[in-house]
Amino acid sequence: MTAFLTVRHIAKSFHLDKDVTVSALRDINLDIDRGEFVVISGPSGSGKTTLLNIIGGLDVPDSGEVILDGLKLTGLSERSLSRVRRDHIGFVFQAYNLLPVLTARENIEYVMRLQGVKGERCRIRSAEISEKLGIVSLLDKLPNQLSGGQQQRVAVARSVAATPRLVLADEPTANLDSKSAIALIDMMEKLNQEEGVTVIFSSHDPMVIGKARRSVVLKDGKLVANNAI
Amino acid sequence: MFRFAMKMAWASLARRATRSLMVVLMISVSLWSLLLMQGVYDGMTEQMINNAIRSDSGDVSLFRRxxxxxxxxxxxxxxxxxxxxxxxxxxxxxxxxxxxxxxxxxxxxxxxxxxxxxxxxxxxxxxxxxxxxxxxxxxxxxxxxxxxxxxxxxxxxxxxxxxxxxxxxxxxxxxxxxxxxxxxxxxxxxxxxxxxxxxxxxxxxxxxxxxxxxxxxxxxxxxxxxxxxxxxxxxxxxxxxxxxxxxGLDVMRWDEMYPALMQSRVIMNGFKSVVSLIIFGVSGLGILGVMMVSIIERRREIGIMLALGTEFSQIRIMVLIESLIMGFSGFVAGSLLGWVSLLYFRSYGLDLSMFSEAFEEFGMDAVTYALIQPGYFLSAFTAILSAAVISVYFPLRIVSKVIPARIINEI
Incomplete structure (x- = not known):
């Protein structure tokens, strides 16, 4: 059976200077099935963010290919990648990255609006997801009126509101205290189970890593472990 | 999505309310003064032509060849x-x-x-x-x-x-x-x-x-x-x-008898083009400045939007809407001020008696009654609209260079 997400021979390097090139990823191969709850771990600079960016179509690899649910992402135009991100992938960022001029509700509805979902349906869905994540009271607030933990919960709600097939979360707990971090991962796991969405997140916090059901470990741009927990 | 882009644009303008208002003010004041100048100068020229027609040439004059x-x-x-x-x-x-x-x-x-x-x-x-x-x-x-x-x-x-x-x-x-x-x-x-x-x-x-x-x-x-x-x-x-x-007769139009007056009218038309150009320049530069700063400030926000799947064309619409809101607000405010002022000077005239000797040397009346022509507003609208559209070119170039993957990881 074909995997939901296939990463084949991915390599990526960055040119820091004329003569200095850093290999961020080297020949990464990875298969992830639908509905998995996967953590990518490894020390800083191991290539976690680069790998997530490539899987999410935010960056292109130097070589190799990414196939998401049968769709080959490598080689797609910028416009097509935008549409893949909009329609199939939800993102949670380390720095929350809520749109500052929109309320929490509008942030949650943002991707649905991009998809052209009508206002009433957007509101029903945002209410449903907010209920599930316990953030109903935050919906009318602007991001600068929310704490870090609250912002990240809104960001998680935004990532799943448009019912993507895949949620990518890059160090979602890095800016949170340990209690909030565990609560957030629990919340993501709940969504993974209830919404059936595949979740891949990165972290180097052992407590958070322990919550995943599968662990992929990177070191110096190489995949060094890929185990079920 | 258009309504949403409109909301985003409006919210961005509101966040920088003082700066946005300054641009609107700049456009409206310049438009106001230029409309006033146009109306008064046009009034002067038409009064001179009217004087010549009424007192001498009529619309057409006949003379023996x-x-x-x-x-x-x-x-x-x-x-x-x-x-x-x-x-x-x-x-x-x-x-x-x-x-x-x-x-x-x-x-x-x-x-x-x-x-x-x-x-x-x-x-x-x-x-x-x-x-x-x-x-x-x-x-x-x-x-x-x-x-x-x-x-x-x-x-x-x-x-x-x-x-x-x-x-x-x-x-x-x-x-x-x-x-x-x-x-x-x-x-x-x-x-x-x-x-x-x-x-x-x-x-x-x-x-x-x-x-x-x-x-x-x-x-x-x-x-x-x-x-x-x-x-x-x-x-x-x-x-x-x-x-x-x-x-056996020479049948002459007023403008053939008074070519200098016709020339004044032609000069007035040239002046109107210059006025449109000034409005275009003022609006364009004002909007360009604000949009440049606004886009540079919002690189992160735009990067997030792109990362979430917003297409460049949708960002372009949002930026364009912001620019058009500023331009259009300036146009409405400036036109309204200009129209009210011109209406006043059309009814009561602009009394420049203190310069009457100088004016009379050129055959002008000391009290000038302004004209109001739809063309003033139409050309100003065209100039502002063009300026609003063209001035987003450079800000959009900045947007096109935004790399979402880099922006979203900046803390």
Whole structure:
């Protein structure tokens, strides 16, 4: 059976200077099935963010290919990648990255609006997801009126509101205290189970890593472990 | 999505309310002042043209062919042409003609006990002139009439100043009559005119047409027939028709008689283009500045939007909406201010009496009544709209260089 997400021979390097090139990823191969709850771990600079960016179509690899649910992402135009991100992938960022001029509700509805979902349906869905994540009271607030933990919960709600097939979360707990971090991962796991969405997140916090059901470990741009927990 | 983009654009503008308002203010104030200038300058030009048309040329004037080069009494338009036709009859039957007057004129000299000047003596029918060009409206002092014995005269105010005469003063008019004899008559000043048509104000004496016929010894014919149209659009058509009917006459439009005034109008049109260019420049630079800063400040926000799947074209719409909101707000505010001001100056006039001497030198009225033309607003709207659209080019280039993957990982 074909995997939901296939990463084949991915390599990526960055040119820091004329003569200095850093290999961020080297020949990464990875298969992830639908509905998995996967953590990518490894020390800083191991290539976690680069790998997530490539899987999410935010960056292109130097070589190799990414196939998401049968769709080959490598080689797609910028416009097509935008549409893949909009329609199939939800993102949670380390720095929350809520749109500052929109309320929490509008942030949650943002991707649905991009998809052209009508206002009433957007509101029903945002209410449903907010209920599930316990953030109903935050919906009318602007991001600068929310704490870090609250912002990240809104960001998680935004990532799943448009019912993507895949949620990518890059160090979602890095800016949170340990209690909030565990609560957030629990919340993501709940969504993974209830919404059936595949979740891949990165972290180097052992407590958070322990919550995943599968662990992929990177070191110096190489995949060094890929185990079920 | 459009409504959402509109909301995003509005929210971005509101977040930088002071800066956005400054641009709107800059556009509206410049538009206001430029609209005002346009309206007032246009009013001035049209008043000058109107003065010339009303006091002299009409919309169309007829002269005997050759009269303009040799304005002698030999070159008058005959009352009846050899084929029996009369210009008066043709004009009287033409529905396009609103009114016409006949004038008999001859170069001469006006003298008082102390002063004398070369002038043009006009024989006119005041009642007809009143209906034709409302000549009585130019009366500065005295009476609009030649008196019971028709021995009165009306003179231009500049001439009156130079001759040091007032209403009631006696003048001696001398000229060469049709028999080449030098003849003179005495008249009294009945009224003084101020038309702001310099040739009239400085060098004209109006006397009764019948008196002029006797004085000049011309009983068959006139020097000029001035025609006013019912509608200005028919001028060219009538000119052509009259020229074909009367090949022995010169049929001239007002702008052919006063090319300098027509030139003023052309210059005004050029000025309007410059005004549009200034509005375009001011709006464009203002919006460009704000949008550049706004986009640079929002690189992160735009990066997030792109990362979440927003297409570049949707960002472009959002940026364009922001620019258009600022431009349009400036246009509405500036147009409203300009319209109200022009409305005021159209009704009450702009009194520039303190510069009246300078204005009068150029044949302008001291009180200018502004014009309001839809074209002012249309060209300003076009200029602002173009500026708003073009000025987002550079900000959008910045957007196109935003790399979401890099931006979203900046903390």
């Amino acid at each position: 050759g009269y303009r080069l040799d304005p002698s009494l030999e070159n008058v338009i005959p009352d009846t042409f050899p084929d029996g036709r009369k210009v008066e009859d043709v004009l009287g039957m033409d529905g396009r003609v609103g009114s016409f007057v006949k004038r008999l004129q001859q170069n001469g000299v006006v003298a008082t006990a102390r002063y004398s000047r070369n002038i043009m003596i006009y024989g006119v029918a005041l009642a007809a002139e009143k209906k034709h060009g409302q000549l009585q409206r130019y009366l500065l002092t005295g009476h609009y009439g030649f008196g019971a014995k028709r021995k009165g005269a009306i003179v231009g105010y500049r001439l009156a100043e130079r001759l040091h005469v007032t209403v009631g003063s006696k003048l001696i008019l001398s000229c060469q009559n049709s028999s080449s004899d030098v003849v003179s008559i005495s008249v009294r000043v009945n009224g003084i005119l101020k038309t702001n048509n310099m040739s009239f104000d400085e060098g004209s004496v109006f006397i009764d047409l019948d008196l002029a016929e006797d004085f000049f010894g011309v009983h068959q014919g006139v020097s000029q027939i001035s025609v006013m149209m019912n509608e200005g659009k028919d001028i060219g058509e009538l000119q052509l028709a009259l020229q074909q009917s009367f090949p």
